[in-house]
């Protein structure tokens with residue numbers, strides 16, 4: 001917009017028109033959210049929408065009214081669907097209105113959370129302290145908000161790598177991984193999330209550094225197998241560095257025995273990391289916190305408020321017991337990023353605890369949600385999802401046509417439709433067709449996985465809008481599709 005004779009700004013030329021549009025957008029967003037149950041859980045973007053996004057780089061101005069209308073028509077009807085009560089794909093949170101409002105307010109505030117002596121930075125640090133307390137880490141432990149669990153795990157594994165390299169006499173920040181006298185080895189169950197392989201690849205250690213360990217019948221890490229893996233690697237001349245325990249696996253929600261893994265790590269002088277992207281928050285649900293007993297003993301934990309805490313995407317968090325080691329892994333102060341005793345740089349730099357320099361004000365949504373509802377409300381929602389998973393498992397057990405595929409440890413249910421006489425390949429084809437038809441009809445969004453070579457439908461209930469009746473609908477539909485397709 002023209003601001004004077006020859007100077008321009010991005011501010012609206014007409015603030016009252018901008019205000020009117022913003023008010024309408026808020027009204028429509030609230031209607032959209034309040035009526036989410038009436039829409040399909042998922043709907044495929046049609047060819048016309050694909051074609052719409054082939055438009056070239058805009059050179060001319062378009063009135064905001066028109067841009068907003070395009071959002072309404074071309075984008076809003078075809079979302080992921082995770083805010084829908086019958087969305088149970090992968091593992092996601094269902095968002096919430098306060099979090100969305102906070103994201104808007106954070107964007108208007110505009111602060112860069114790289115650091116600075118600002119109130120937003122105090123919000124960020126307070127949210128990290130609150131998450132630290134929720135996980136049971138001691139005062140003095142450090143942490144950082146990231147864009148998600150993958151980044152949080154990467155931050156934690158970076159600290160683990162650097163500490164273990166230092167024990168081998170190498171300053172890996174200075175000399176790089178090629179200076180390591182012996183290759184580092186990380187241990188995790190074969191059910192561990194794929195982000196750990198990616199992290200070790202990014203850290204220059206390669207996927208060979210990830211030693212996958214067998215699991216027991218409950219899909220938890222097999223401690224005897226872990227012990228022999230570490231002993232073998234020592235004998236082979238590699239340097240065992242860390243165990244990555246899963247507090248909630250993606251496939252089945254299984255929780256490793258964190259007390260036993262922690263004791264093993266202390267005995268073997270290994271870094272004890274917990275991937276708690278799914279299950280760390282079990283600690284705020286009193287009836288279920290025993291599942292993650294021992295998490296508070298970890299050297300580092302990754303968790304994901306955009307999953308079971310339902311913060312809108314994105315926000316993850318890495319917590320590290322040894323704040324000094326955390327800081328030493330990432331701190332870097334060029335001349336243009338000096339801290340001062342006073343002024344805007346008169347506060348700790350938050351970018352010293354991770355790989356991002358510029359950081360979003362993602363803390364605000366977590367802060368507003370936690371203050372509005374209180375932490376216990378989130379614990380109750382976690383318990384509610386676990387009870388719903390039990391209900392679903394009981395429905396499955398009661399249907400002769402269905403088969404439960406894994407023990408239900410938390411809120412993830414794996415099952416499939418039987419097909420008498422069919423081999424694994426035919427079963428997979430049959431169940432995949434059931435899955436895709438359920439998705440394409442918009443009724444519900446489960447996903448699938450494979451457990452020890454057996455294909456399985458998978459329902460991950462991290463959703464505060466789900467009711468038991470929604471799960472009953474899913475079962476009825478799977479049975480109906482099974483009859484139709486058999």
Ligand SMILES: *Cc1c(COP(=O)(O)O)cnc(C)c1O
Pocket residue numbers: 091147148149150151153193195248249250275276277278304316
């Ligand atoms: C989701 C998930 C991750 C990755 O987190 P993102 O937030 O998707 O990056 C890592 N580990 C586990 C167990 C997860 O469920």
